Amino acid sequence: MALQEKDIQEVVELGEKRRGRIMGIVGEQLDIDFVISTGDNFYDNGLTGIDDTAFDDSFTNIYTSPTLQKQWYNGKNSNFILNW
Secondary structure, three states: OOOOHHHHHHHHHHHHHHHHHHHHHHHHHHOOOEEEEOOOOOOOOOOOOOOOHHHHHHHHOOOOOHHHOOEEEEOOOHHHHOOO
16 A cells, blocks of 8 residues: 555654654753754745745744744755755
8 A cells, every 4th residue: 555645744744743842852951042953844845935834834833842932043054055
């Protein structure tokens, strides 16, 4: 039985939410002042604008822990710099 696209998306979302919860726990234990993000949050085509729901789906709704409601510093990587 082949996985459907919606099934794959559900698995990805569960993994992202788990990562967000773990980051919140670690942030609480370390009493963080800020977060440095070096990962890719916006696949496959980036964001289309300030109202793109991909931001909420892969960021706002993932990193919900009160501990993570700090200043975020986002780095750039090759996926943002290079046009493949």
